[in-house]
Amino acid sequence: MLILAIDTATTAIGVAVHRDGADPVTSVVLDARAHTEHLAPLVARALEQAGSTPRDLTDIAVGTGPGPFTGLRVGLVTAVTMGYALGVPVHGVCSLDVLAEQALAATDADEVLVATDARRREVYWARYARAEDGARALTPPAVEPAATIPEDTRALPTAGRGALLYPDAFPAVLPDVLDVDPARLAAVARRRLAAGAPMPVEPLYLRRPDALTTAERAAR
Amino acid sequence: MADAPLVLGIETSCDETGVGLVRGETLLFDAIASSVDEHARFGGVVPEVASRAHLEAMVPTIERACREAGVTLRDVDAVAVTAGPGLAGALMVGVASAKALALALGVPLHGVNHLASHVAVDIVEHGPLPEPTLAMLVSGGHSSLLLVPDVTHDVRSLGSTIDDAAGEAFDKVARVLGLPFPGGPHIDRAARDGAVVIDFPRGLTTGRDMERHRFDFSFSGLKTAVSRWVAAREAAGEAVPVADVAASFQEAVTDVLTRKAILACREHGVGHLQIGGGVAANSRLRAMAQERCDDAGIELRVPRPGLCTDNGAMVAALGAQMVLKGRPASDLGIPADSSMPVTDVSA
Numbered sequence A: 001m002l003i004l005a006i007d008t009a010t011t012a013i014g015v016a017v018h019r020d021g022a023d024p025v026t027s028v029v030l031d032a033r034a035h036t037e038h039l040a041p042l043v044a045r046a047l048e049q050a051g052s053t054p055r056d057l058t059d060i061a062v063g064t065g066p067g068p069f070t071g072l073r074v075g076l077v078t079a080v081t082m083g084y085a086l087g088v089p090v091h092g093v094c095s096l097d098v099l100a101e102q103a104l105a106a107t108d109a110d111e112v113l114v115a116t117d118a119r120r121r122e123v124y125w126a127r128y129a130r131a132e133d134g135a136r137a138l139t140p141p142a143v144e145p146a147a148t149i150p151e152d153t154r155a156l157p158t159a160g161r162g163a164l165l166y167p168d169a170f171p172a173v174l175p176d177v178l179d180v181d182p183a184r185l186a187a188v189a190r191r192r193l194a195a196g197a198p199m200p201v202e203p204l205y206l207r208r209p210d211a212l213t214t215a216e217r218a219a220r
Numbered sequence B: 001m002a003d004a005p006l007v008l009g010i011e012t013s014c015d016e017t018g019v020g021l022v023r024g025e026t027l028l029f030d031a032i033a034s035s036v037d038e039h040a041r042f043g044g045v046v047p048e049v050a051s052r053a054h055l056e057a058m059v060p061t062i063e064r065a066c067r068e069a070g071v072t073l074r075d076v077d078a079v080a081v082t083a084g085p086g087l088a089g090a091l092m093v094g095v096a097s098a099k100a101l102a103l104a105l106g107v108p109l110h111g112v113n114h115l116a117s118h119v120a121v122d123i124v125e126h127g128p129l130p131e132p133t134l135a136m137l138v139s140g141g142h143s144s145l146l147l148v149p150d151v152t153h154d155v156r157s158l159g160s161t162i163d164d165a166a167g168e169a170f171d172k173v174a175r176v177l178g179l180p181f182p183g184g185p186h187i188d189r190a191a192r193d194g195a196v197v198i199d200f201p202r203g204l205t206t207g208r209d210m211e212r213h214r215f216d217f218s219f220s221g222l223k224t225a226v227s228r229w230v231a232a233r234e235a236a237g238e239a240v241p242v243a244d245v246a247a248s249f250q251e252a253v254t255d256v257l258t259r260k261a262i263l264a265c266r267e268h269g270v271g272h273l274q275i276g277g278g279v280a281a282n283s284r285l286r287a288m289a290q291e292r293c294d295d296a297g298i299e300l301r302v303p304r305p306g307l308c309t310d311n312g313a314m315v316a317a318l319g320a321q322m323v324l325k326g327r328p329a330s331d332l333g334i335p336a337d338s339s340m341p342v343t344d345v346s347a
Ligand SMILES: [Zn+2]
Pocket: B114, B118, B139, B141, B277, B278, B309, B310
């Protein structure tokens, strides 16, 4: 199995290439405004460093967000297009799930919070519990201002850049778990694949487009 | 031309997801998925709605283009994509997808200019472009007069709109007249039952304007004039003669467009005029351009309406010219450039 993992749901543009029995090759660039520019060259370089070509890939895993829309779509469309062109399956994984597993590896706590930057003074967040194999989501991913998340939830060890942006709201930051680790994403996808779990490649937008229909405008 | 290069072109600069396949100078298939019905609910194109629709439509459209063209992706020799100008978020979906294809297939990528693609598409319709060609591109996003010595690397701007694009004026006037979005086809239809009885202004056509803005256009004053005329009728409690207003407005737009296009041909000694963009589907524009070109001894080339509106075939057509003329491929790191200048043919 040779899996390519891609995540563009946060400031980080992350790529990993993981072959069975070998250490994953990981490349991450931090640049919230240039996902389109960085991603394809990162994929090309990671494959080369792993001594592979695109044709060797057997699976592609991609973070489905939630995350700022334009960057998120760059990762998703790259994954589904490569998957189609190469004839390999593409697996979607909620990006917050990956951060939760990174968080649980970085702390002894039994529960963690993930809070990423949703812009507009809001965060994408979800609460997780330690489970036998990884992290189990206790809440579905949501988007709202940090201050309206329940206080007991905000007190948990918190991963993601949302915690850095709103330090008053999140007292227990995990400073080493800010962005999705694409190698961890690959590992989550492999485990779910082995367990036969469905992994739909559906973007988690959580917000509708900012526009009113003509009917809605008339009703105002 | 069995060994001519097979190029797959991707276009996502506005609300159409287009994938075209061109071999050399022959169009194999042009697949389009449009989100226009979704935008109609909003009364105009909503960029985020367009971007979401592009992501959903991308792979199915590539798949359909290949199936209908009877080729597989492994046959593709190069991938071309609209790198700009257009809606930033929408462009990014196409550019990222094209890079993924080029990378997966191990073939060169050509990021190209949307406007140059509108010119190049006529090659698959009417054969090689005369050099130079004079091109007038009129749509909801652009209104430009271009002098095109070589569509693969030398495109010069003679003029463009200084405010609204021609298609935008059609949309706005349609709204004033209570006609649905997109306005172009509805005004065209309404105008058939009307007469040109109102003398609406022709922007940038008199004295000093013809010195300073010789080949530029302006349509916002025309739109305002139509709104005022309609408002005055309504205020007087009179019925608005929608067909006559549509016909008179359409006449004013096409008069200015064709007059300036023909003047540009004459002054630059060009014997060919090509019209592209969604407004080129307008029946009055086509008829008037034909009449005036005939009078001036200029050959008029207008692709069929489906190739005038945004599509993937035009991008593939320009990409194929790039390959045939040995132009260098683009880097995998190119951006989607929402304000790409018309003079930059490739990214
Ligand atoms: Zn266009």
